Amino acid sequence: KQWYQRRVRGLLNQRKSAFTNLQPCRVLCMTWNVNGQLPTEDLSTVLAVDDRSSDVICVGFQELDLSPDTLIRGDSSREILWLEKVKEGLPEDTPYTLLKHVRLVGIMLVVYVRKSLVSMISEVHVGNVSTGIMGMLGNKGGVSVKFNIDMTTIAIINSHLAAHPEMVDRRNQDYRDIYTRMRFSNDEGDSLKGSDIIIWMGDLNYRLLSEDVSGEELRAMAERWEIPLMLKSVLCRYLDLMIVLHCSRF
Secondary structure, three states: OHHHHHHHHHHHHHOHHHHOOOOOOOEEEEEEEOOOOOOOOOOHHHHOOOOOOOOEEEEEEEOOOOOHHHHHHOOOOHHHHHHHHHHHHOOOOOOEEEEEEEEEOOEEEEEEEEHHHHHHEEEEEEEEEEOOHHHOOOOOEEEEEEEEEOOEEEEEEEEEOOOOOOOHHHHHHHHHHHHHHOOEOOEOOOOHHHOOEEEEEEEOOOOOOOOOOOHHHHHHHHHOOOHHHHHHHHHHHHOOOHHHHOHHHO
């Protein structure tokens, strides 16, 4: 059966130009650990990075609300405040529609799409996984919005992994738990594995050590847009996230 599936897939790939129409889709992702602060910053400067408007805008927050009540009950009045702040920061020259938002305690993901794309989008679902205290509380974990644009399935993940430099193994385990346990609102059997594209962002809490790069070197690399090249070697050495990060493609 596996041989047959590979054979069929190979034949389809050879003729895909006859039945596929590839269109570019520009996705902007922003992640921000707000440390329990109220929204005061103007987001317009980061949600419009150049003259070309994005087709999909994804904003991920961590530590949206640090109150014990939110940790226990899950409710937060700050959710609405930050949703309004994102809406205010959207590019004014392009109409957008809120596709979906999902929150797990202080981890929130907001996804907007260009209005002209709405008719092409289907199967919009959300999911969340807690990996915090005792592996159950939502102070750490991940949330996801999964949707189809035409025939392409995209999953956006916002996560907050375990903190502190010595907790690398715990962070790697958080990743594995989120990836394997994520289920979506439409079907308990619907997982991340069925996605064509996975975009993973958040406060991953991995640290650059002094032997990797100094602060001065890092700032200079950022100005030259060389950080991805440096991160490739560092991430591939420290992280166990190859399924998502695909370091060789940086």
